[in-house]
Structure formats: structure tokens, C-alpha cells
Amino acid sequence: MPKYLLLLVYLALACSPVATIAQLKFKKNDSWRYQLIVKDSFPPHIVQEVEKIVRVTITGNNPDGSTNAVYVLESVAVHGSGANFKSADPDTYAGEWRIMEFMQLLHQPLEFKIFANDSISEPSNTAAVAKAAGTSLGLPGEMQDALAGNWKFLQMELKFLFPTSPKQLAENDEWKESPWKFKVVNAEKELVEVAGTPEENNSDSVVVTGAISYTLSRNKGNVQKFRSISRQAMRNGKVLTAREVNILPSPPKALPADTAWANTLVRMSRMSNSLKVNGESDSAKIAQFLAVTTPKYGNRLAFKLAKLDIYGSGSEYMYEQYQHALKDLPSAALAGSSSHLFNKLQNTYYQNPDSAMVLLKLLSADGSMLDSWLDQSFAQYLPQHDFDTTEARQEFRSRGVSEARIAEIFEESRKAPAGAQLLMTRMMAEKDSILQVSLRPMSLWNKAMYTTDTAILKSIAADFGQISPAEMTLGKAARYELLVQDILRKANMPAAADALLDKALTDLKNNQADTAFWTAHPELKNKKAANKNILSHAYYLKYEHTKATDKKTALNYLALAAGTAPKSNAEKAHESFYDRHFLHSEENYSAHFAKELEALGKPEEAMRVLSKQLTAQPDMLDSTRAFFNAHFPGKSFNAYFRDVLLKEWEDAPDFTLKGMNNENIRLADYRGKWLLLDFWGTWCAPCRKDLPHLNQLAEEINAGKYPGNAILAVSCQEPIETTRSFITANKYIFPAAHADDKIEKSYKIKGYPTKVLVSPDGKMLDLQFGADYASILQAYSNAYFTQEKEQPSTIKIDNKKKD
Numbered sequence: 018m019p020k021y022l023l024l025l026v027y028l029a030l031a032c033s034p035v036a037t038i039a040q041l042k043f044k045k046n047d048s049w050r051y052q053l054i055v056k057d058s059f060p061p062h063i064v065q066e067v068e069k070i071v072r073v074t075i076t077g078n079n080p081d082g083s084t085n086a087v088y089v090l091e092s093v094a095v096h097g098s099g100a101n102f103k104s105a106d107p108d109t110y111a112g113e114w115r116i117m118e119f120m121q122l123l124h125q126p127l128e129f130k131i132f133a134n135d136s137i138s139e140p141s142n143t144a145a146v147a148k149a150a151g152t153s154l155g156l157p158g159e160m161q162d163a164l165a166g167n168w169k170f171l172q173m174e175l176k177f178l179f180p181t182s183p184k185q186l187a188e189n190d191e192w193k194e195s196p197w198k199f200k201v202v203n204a205e206k207e208l209v210e211v212a213g214t215p216e217e218n219n220s221d222s223v224v225v226t227g228a229i230s231y232t233l234s235r236n237k238g239n240v241q242k243f244r245s246i247s248r249q250a251m252r253n254g255k256v257l258t259a260r261e262v263n264i265l266p267s268p269p270k271a272l273p274a275d276t277a278w279a280n281t282l283v284r285m286s287r288m289s290n291s292l293k294v295n296g297e298s299d300s301a302k303i304a305q306f307l308a309v310t311t312p313k314y315g316n317r318l319a320f321k322l323a324k325l326d327i328y329g330s331g332s333e334y335m336y337e338q339y340q341h342a343l344k345d346l347p348s349a350a351l352a353g354s355s356s357h358l359f360n361k362l363q364n365t366y367y368q369n370p371d372s373a374m375v376l377l378k379l380l381s382a383d384g385s386m387l388d389s390w391l392d393q394s395f396a397q398y399l400p401q402h403d404f405d406t407t408e409a410r411q412e413f414r415s416r417g418v419s420e421a422r423i424a425e426i427f428e429e430s431r432k433a434p435a436g437a438q439l440l441m442t443r444m445m446a447e448k449d450s451i452l453q454v455s456l457r458p459m460s461l462w463n464k465a466m467y468t469t470d471t472a473i474l475k476s477i478a479a480d481f482g483q484i485s486p487a488e489m490t491l492g493k494a495a496r497y498e499l500l501v502q503d504i505l506r507k508a509n510m511p512a513a514a515d516a517l518l519d520k521a522l523t524d525l526k527n528n529q530a531d532t533a534f535w536t537a538h539p540e541l542k543n544k545k546a547a548n549k550n551i552l553s554h555a556y557y558l559k560y561e562h563t564k565a566t567d568k569k570t571a572l573n574y575l576a577l578a579a580g581t582a583p584k585s586n587a588e589k590a591h592e593s594f595y596d597r598h599f600l601h602s603e604e605n606y607s608a609h610f611a612k613e614l615e616a617l618g619k620p621e622e623a624m625r626v627l628s629k630q631l632t633a634q635p636d637m638l639d640s641t642r643a644f645f646n647a648h649f650p651g652k653s654f655n656a657y658f659r660d661v662l663l664k665e666w667e668d669a670p671d672f673t674l675k676g677m678n679n680e681n682i683r684l685a686d687y688r689g690k691w692l693l694l695d696f697w698g699t700w701c702a703p704c705r706k707d708l709p710h711l712n713q714l715a716e717e718i719n720a721g722k723y724p725g726n727a728i729l730a731v732s733c734q735e736p737i738e739t740t741r742s743f744i745t746a747n748k749y750i751f752p753a754a755h756a757d758d759k760i761e762k763s764y765k766i767k768g769y770p771t772k773v774l775v776s777p778d779g780k781m782l783d784l785q786f787g788a789d790y791a792s793i794l795q796a797y798s799n800a801y802f803t804q805e806k807e808q809p810s811t812i813k814i815d816n817k818k819k820d
Contacts (some may be wrong), residue, residue, distance in 0.1 A: 044078075047237060050266070050267065054265075059257075065096070067093065068096075068554070070091045083133055086130070089127070090119070091124065102115075120279040121154075129175060137179060138172070150164065154283045155284060156288060162736070167451050180231050188203060199371070209232070225248070231264075243264035244696060267580045282319060295299075296699055359386055359394075370440045392592070392595065394503065395440075396599070398433040402434070446696060460637075474513070478516070481494070481498050490534070491683075495548060502558075518558055522555050533702060543592065546583070550602075552601075557602070579606045582604065584632055586785055589785070619710045624645060628662050635784060639796065666776065669776075669781035670763035672684050672763070675755050684775070684779070688777065691726045691775070691794060691797060691798045691801065692729060692774070694772065694774075698733050698740075714751075726795075732753060732756060776801065
């Protein structure tokens with residue numbers, strides 16, 4: 018449960034008494050309508066107000082003294098925290114979870130009980146209501162469960178509608194219900210007024226302040242009006258939550274909602290499977306759906322936005338339809354939709370700089386997405402490119418791209434560099450400080466590419482003299498420093514190039530050591546990892562430019578390049594792929610270092626370096642074996658692999674999971690085998706795309722082709738029933754289990770799909786996304802199980818972290 022929801026529960030318990038007025042007061046068919054307004058505040062910035070019109074009806078009394086009742090939501094409006102929704106205003110609808118949660122509850126009677134001991138039950142039929150709505154809308158089972166679970170929290174709201182009744186109904190009657198104390202302040206013939214104040218020292222750590230007042234009908238027992246202002250704060254004064262509740266009788270007539278329109282938007286959203294087959298958008302279903310709905314809703318902005326989601330995945334045809342739908346939307350309509358803004362910007366920047374600037378300003382609300390577009394996409398179009406289009410045309414045709422679209426793509430590519438230069442000029446004229454931080458280092462590189470004037474090049478190098486921590490991180494200054502030093506070197510300016518390379522090294526080392534900056538910005542940890550990878554390349558460049566004059570110093574730089582490289586998948590950053598593209602760098606320089614050590618007659622040291630590199634690059638086993646065999650004749654690489662190398666891997670965390678037939682599956686069941694774990698979900702498109710390959714490997718293992726190997730596909734973040742149905746529908750035969758609430762955390766799963774290799778001795782190795790896991794599994798299995806005549810290995814690895 019999100020933290021703020023948990024705080025809401027505590028706050029409701031703090032400001033709403035549990036006991037209720039004597040059940041004998043309630044009679045069958047008694048019914049009351051209320052206007053309920055709840056305003057919640059979560060400092061510093063979250064404020065939301067929900068206004069409802071509800072009806073509560075007594076449906077019967079039971080022999081045990083309890084009373085049956087139903088709660089019906091007639092209308093709702095939500096304001097604040099980015100939400101502006103009214104059930105009576107179809108123009109405010111969207112295919113979003115929060116709106117759907119309210120709309121699917123409209124006019125659905127939720128059943129609850131008021132017990133003889135003065136407590137109130139949770140609504141008892143939320144699962145049935147959620148299942149009916151979910152089945153109609155194509156919602157997967159876990160979303161139906163989430164709806165039912167959220168609706169159970171309405172128990173707190175029911176407590177506001179049935180507050181505590183004093184036992185004597187007499188003036189000055191007092192009682193306590195921690196953390197509140199109550200008193201009857203006025204007792205008339207028809208009405209009883211109650212006031213509540215917090216107890217003193219009502220908690221050791223959390224202090225409740227505020228006031229409650231309400232009026233009850235003496236005869237009917239129902240609340241006439243209710244007001245509560247309650248705040249929870251720490252002893253140090255830090256406010257945790259604040260809530261204001263007002264209940265008024267006889268509200269205005271509830272205006273009708275357009276449920277058909279609301280349901281249409283849900284079916285078009287990514288929450289729904291209505292327009293999908295096996296998790297993929299289905300063009301036939303979409304065409305049929307749009308044929309019915311476009312005449313009704315085609316001119317509505319929300320409908321046009323929703324079309325982007327239904328075209329979001331699938332074939333080239335679906336992609337083209339997405340592009341057409343995207344062009345049909347004004348830029349302002351995409352505010353808050355970072356991925357759609359990104360895609361529209363990609364198709365706009367070379368055509369119209371002014372339109373591109375509008376999109377950039379909208380995208381700047383998501384800083385990480387803005388940086389991604391600038392450094393990973395836009396920067397690629399700044400240089401002039403001459404390339405042969407033959408292979409690209411063949412690739413496009415093999416993917417079913419139309420000839421018209423292929424021609425359009427190449428025309429866009431032809432226009433891209435000139436358009437990029439116009440936009441660069443336009444962006445540099447902006448006074449937006451955030452944009453300038455992200456852009457200035459790139460603009461210096463761009464300027465250097467298009468001049469041969471040595472004076473200008475020196476000036477550009479000098480402009481890198483004052484690089485801020487933000488520019489080093491958000492502006493990727495080190496990438497552009499290294500690119501410009503290469504331009505200087507090619508311009509026969511070696512001294513200036515060496516100086517800028519040294520400057521880049523200093524900037525990068527200071528950046529890695531800037532604990533104050535990284536502590537203040539934990540959300541940028543991936544950028545720290547990316548800069549560390551650039552630092553590794555900078556060391557390698559120093560090696561390259563030093564080895565001709567000072568071999569010993571150069572070798573030290575190469576050792577630093579190898580030592581700074583990522584040591585596991587956890588230390589890799591996605592954006593480093595783009596840095597390597599621009600810099601023509603490598604992810605790991607250990608192989609270069611090992612080669613130098615070999616040349617110096619130090620094969621054992623070289624072997625240690627290569628062995629460590631396997632942890633980050635598992636597909637290097639064959640080259641590591643070849644090096645071993647060439648330099649250690651008479652010794653067994655397989656024995657070294659089993660007895661030395663594998664012992665340095667991490668221990669695989671233990672687990673016990675439920676299989677598809679509800680059987681227990683344990684890690685211990687695979688002792689003595691190589692196990693390939695695949696963490697996946699039916700909701701994950703890359704996972705689904707890979708499953709046929711995983712299934713083929715499972716078929717080969719079952720056929721006895723790879724003895725001693727096993728597969729276990731672990732489905733995550735979905736009900737086991739969803740996984741079971743998907744596997745059955747696709748006739749997959751690979752063994753599968755369902756993740757519990759521990760395994761994803763213990764195996765440090767950060768994305769999907771993730772493959773993890775577990776050795777027969779219970780050691781594990783992460784495999785990078787896209788790795789040829791079948792070949793890696795077979796290679797490691799052969800190395801482990803194949804016995805060779807051997808002499809004892811004298812090579813040891815020390816992967817322990819040094820202080």
C-alpha cells in the first residue's frame with residue numbers, strides 16, 4: 018500500500034469513531050442522501066478534494082442485532098493534485114485509473130453491516146462488483162482485485178456517516194475513544210449535538226490536533242451534519258497528514274454521468290485487454306471498435322488521445338497509424354504525456370523549429386525525458402552523415418514497411434541535419450536555465466564540428482573551462498569534451514587536445530567523488546554510472562596517447578580503464594550505449610589490459626583480469642578459455658572454471674515458489690543442475706517476444722540435448738491465473754512459477770525480462786538484456802560438466818572489494 022494511503026487509514030481512524038448509534042434506531046427502508054466533502058493534504062504539495070453525493074439505505078435487521086445497509090455513489094467530483102474530474106461532466110473524463118475507480122462504482126450498491134457491538138463492516142460485495150466491471154471492460158484479474166481492495170477502504174467513509182452515539186443522549190454526557198474525547202453539548206427533543214477534541218498526550222510520537230462536531234437525529238439515529246478537522250504531526254511539529262470532512266444532508270439532485278463514454282475510454286486505455294490478443298494490440302479488433310466509436314466520439318480530444326494508446330504496439334501498420342494519430346493532435350493536448358511528446362518532437366524538430374520549441378517546453382516538465390531526447394536522439398542528427406541506404410531499405414522491407422513510408426524515412430533523414438542546426442540555434446537563444454544546462458556542452462561540440470579555424474577551436478576548448486556539476490551530469494559535458502578533443506587532435510592541435518583530455522579526466526574524477534551532489538540527487542544514480550563508463554574510456558584515451566612515449570605510465574592508465582569498467586549488470590547504465598556510439602568506445606577494456614600483461618610475460622595476472630571481466634560480460638567464456646589454454650598448457654580450464662572462477666560469484670538467494678499446478682518449487686530442487694531463471698510477465702511486450710525462444714530451449718532440454726540444464730520462468734506482478742491461462746493458450750511447455758513478495762527483491766530485479774544463471778553449486782550470474790542466453794547456458798554447462806586431465810590450478814582471483 019502506498020505510504021500516503023496508509024497514512025489516510027491512520028488519519029481516518031484518528032478522526033472517525035468506530036462505535037455507532039444503537040441499531041434499534043434503524044428501520045428497514047430508512048434512507049438518507051448526503052453531500053460528502055473530504056479534503057486531504059499531504060505536505061508539502063499534495064492536496065486533493067473529493068466531493069460526493071451518496072445514498073445510504075437500511076435494508077433489514079438481523080436476529081443477532083446487526084443491521085444490513087447499502088451505500089450507493091450517485092455522483093463524484095475530484096479536484097487538486099493534477100486531477101480535475103466530475104462524473105457529471107464528460108469533458109473531464111480520461112482512461113485513467115483514478116477516474117475509472119469512481120465511474121465503475123456509480124450506482125452500484127455496496128453492502129455493509131452495522132453490528133450490535135457498534136462496529137461497521139467493510140463493504141462485502143466489492144469483489145463481485147469489480148469482477149462484473151472488469152469483465153465488461155477487459156481488465157486483467159489483478160486490476161479487478163485492486164478495484165475491490167480500494168473500494169473496501171470506503172469503510173472509513175461509512176464511519177463518518179455513522180458517528181458515535183452517546184449512551185444517555187443527555188447533555189454533558191462524556192466518553193473517550195482514543196485519541197478523542199467527546200461530550201454532548203446540546204440535547205434537544207429531536208436532535209443531539211456532539212463535540213470532540215483530542216486527548217492530551219494522545220500518542221508518544223504522533224500528535225493529533227483538531228476538532229469534531231456532529232448532530233444526530235434522536236429518533237432515526239442518522240447523522241444530520243458532520244464536520245471534522247484533523248491533523249497528524251510528529252512531536253517535532255512536522256505535519257504528516259491533514260483531513261477536513263464535511264457531511265451535509267439533502268444535497269442537490271445528482272446530474273447523470275455518461276457511462277458509455279467513460280467505458281469507451283477505459284477500453285482504449287493500456288489498462289484494458291479489450292482490443293488485444295495475447296497482450297498485443299489487434300488491428301482487426303481495433304478497426305471494428307473504431308468503426309463503431311469514431312462516429313460518436315471522433316471529434317473529442319480525449320478520444321484522439323486514447324487512440325495513441327491503442328496503436329502503441331504491434332506491427333509497422335500499427336506504428337504508422339500511431340504516427341497519423343499523433344500528427345492529428347495539437348501539442349498542448351500532449352502535456353504530461355512524455356512518451357508521446359518525445360515521439361511527436363522526433364517528427365517535428367527538422368520541419369518547424371517553433372513547433373519543436375513548444376514541444377520541448379512541454380517535455381521539460383519531465384527532465385529525464387528531455388535529457389534523453391537531447392543526448393540520445395537529437396545529438397545524432399547534428400553531424401553530417403553519408404551512408405549507403407541499400408541495407409536499410411532491405412531491412413525495412415523485411416519488416417513490412419511500405420515503399421511510401423521507406424521513401425518518407427529517407428527524406429526525413431536527408432532533411433534532419435539542416436533541421437537540427439536550425440533548432441540548435443533556436444534553443445540556444447532561449448533563456449531557460451534548465452535547457453541551457455542540458456544543451457551548452459553539446460552546442461560547443463556542434464560548433465567545433467563545423468569549423469577549421471584553430472582560433473575558434475581554441476576558444477571552444479577554453480569554454481569547457483567552467484563546467485558545473487549540473488552540466489557534467491545533465492549536460493553530459495564529459496562526452497562532448499572527449500569528442501572535441503578528438504576534433505582538436507585531427508586538426509593537428511595535439512597540445513590543446515591533450516589539455517582538454519586532462520580536463521575531462523579531472524572533471525570526471527571530481528564528478529564521481531562529488532558525494533554532496535549525488536547525495537542530493539539520488540534519482541540521478543544512473544547518470545553517475547554512465548559518467549563512470551566515460552571515465553573508463555578517458556583513461557583508455559590517455560593510454561593510447563601516452564604509450565608511444567611512456568609505456569609504464571600508459572600501462573597504469575590502461576589498468577585504470579579496466580578497473581573503472583562495470584563489474585556487473587547492476588553497474589551498467591542504459592544511456593552508456595549512446596555514449597559508446599558517439600565516442601566509439603568500449604564497455605570494458607579488460608581484454609586490452611590482459612593483452613598488455615600477456616606481452617609483458619605476466620599471463621597469470623592477465624588471466625585474473627579476464628576472469629573478472631566474465632562477471633560483466635558472460636559471453637567471453639570462449640575467449641577466456643582460449644587465452645588459458647594458450648598460456649597454461651597441461652592445466653584444465655574446466656577445473657579452473659569450477660574450482661576458482663565460480664567460487665567468486667554471488668550466492669543465489671533461496672526461494673520457494675508456487676508452480677502453475679500450485680506445487681512448491683524450490684531452488685534446492687535444482688541442486689546439481691545449471692538453472693536459467695527468467696523473470697517476466699504477460700504484461701511485458703519484450704518478455705512475450707522472447708518466450709518462443711525460451712520455449713524452444715525448453716523443448717531441446719526436454720529432448721535430452723542439454724543434460725544437466727533446466728529452465729524456470731518466474732512470472733511477476735500479475736495473478737497466477739493470468740500466467741497459467743497465457744501459458745496454456747500459447748501451448749508453452751517451459752516450467753513456470755509465480756513470484757512471491759520476496760524473490761524480485763532478493764534477486765535485485767530492475768527490469769523485465771531479466772535472465773539469471775544459477776550454477777549447480779548455487780552461485781548466480783546476471784545476464785544482460787539481449788544476451789544469447791541459450792549459448793551462454795550451454796557453454797557454461799559444458800565447462801562445468803566436462804572433465805579434463807589436469808594439473809592443479811595455481812591461479813587465484815581476488816574479487817573482494819578493496820577499501
